[in-house]
Amino acid sequence: MAREPEGNRITPPHVPFYKATDLGGYRMRHLRLGKLRLLRPRLLRLFPLLRPRLPRTRAGQRRAVQAVMLGCVLALLPATWLFLAADDRLRTTRDVPRTEVAMVFGAGLRGEEPSPYLAHRLDAAAELYRSGRIEVVLVTGDNSREDYDEPDTMRTYLTERGVPGRRIVSDYAGFDTWDSCVRAKKIFGVDEAVLISQGFHIRRAVALCQEAGVTSYGVPAQGDRKNATWYYGTVRELFAASKAATEALFEPDPRFLGPREPGVARALATTRP
Template sequence: MRGVRLPRRLPRPPRPARLLPRTTRGRRRAVQAVMLGAVLALAPATWMHAVAADRLRAPAEVPAQDVAMVFGAGLWKGRPTPYLAHRLDAAAELYRTGKVKVLLVTGDNSRTEYDEPSAMRAYLTARGVPGDKVVSDYAGFDTWDSCVRAKKIFGVDRAVLVTQDFHIKRAVALCGAAGVESYGVGVPEPHDATWYYGTTRELAAAGKAALDAALRPDPHFLGDREDGVAKALAAPAPAAKP
């Protein structure tokens, strides 16, 4: 009928949001926490890989440098462990082929009955490396300490680093943070139980390495500057054997 106004249609009220059950929300938060933890745990290892990936070389391809650093890896009855012996063998080969002129051996001598650098020196000289071309760092208590002391105590700006392949990225990344431009020679090892232990240990050590690189703490023992590397480089090279 003309003139009659029909009532307007009222809008529907909004539907109430569906709330997830508490158990579902709790599981979702737990999954998110696990994912965040995984990202944070892997971030240091990702950083090491990004920094060191293009600095790793085979022994025959590594650029020649004045100094090679060999990191300690334990003693057994006063002699280098197999892992350490393999590092020293690789360093001796770098010296014999003229890739480096001086070997800086860095390790733990925190107690009188345990002297990694002296054992490393004895191993190298027994294999033909002249004693005046081997320099000992007796306060290389960990990788960061060794890198910082190489720079601040021994005046090393560039070096070839020699260690196992599962450790080499951390060594290159930390030495770079300490101001030592380096290339890394990773020593391969068979995938035995010890290798898996070392690889797992590196994942845990990556977090400390990232903190060291960010905070740059002083090493456990810094001491006075030493001229051992400079003297070793200035010493005349031994005459070639006929």
């Protein structure tokens, strides 16, 4: 019987291809896996936390469920505090009480222009000024780099929409909401203000400014589409609520404090055009 040429041999279907062609590599992989299996019990003895242990008794299971529920409640407490603290302080541009100062929080730039969210905040501030409900706009934002200047960009946007420059005061160290609120009180002497921001952020802004000593009303900016950025901001607020609760509890100083500035008082002393 003639032998089949070597080149025409076919690997039997029940033999894995890598076993028929690379026995050496297969043995090496098998040995490495075997060593890892031998090491696992030793690792578990050295690091017992690596071994997941579920409670075996009903009492233990009940305690585990209670612990999970308690963790959920504690996680939601800061968000609940924000909701309750600001619930009766939210208004619209039409029914907000007449207040001398409005605060607009920075929300990022696109090149040399305000981001869409920031533009909507500034539009609301300009509307409040034109309607006579506010007298001065305090723009607070980030100017930590020479090539990034939120307050001056906000000022330019407002002046182009009819707000006189002498009625705009800039805070160049409003790096976050708490810093802006504390600086408004301690640096610029603001006792009462209308806060303007997006709906997902306005409750936190009102709650923190209230804690900083600024009697506040919140006006959510209008015109925002509920896109991916909006939903991201909403989810982010759930985590930011814990930071806000910590700031309200411990009242840390802002990153930069400095001496008092008379900008707001000087702007209020000027007459409307």
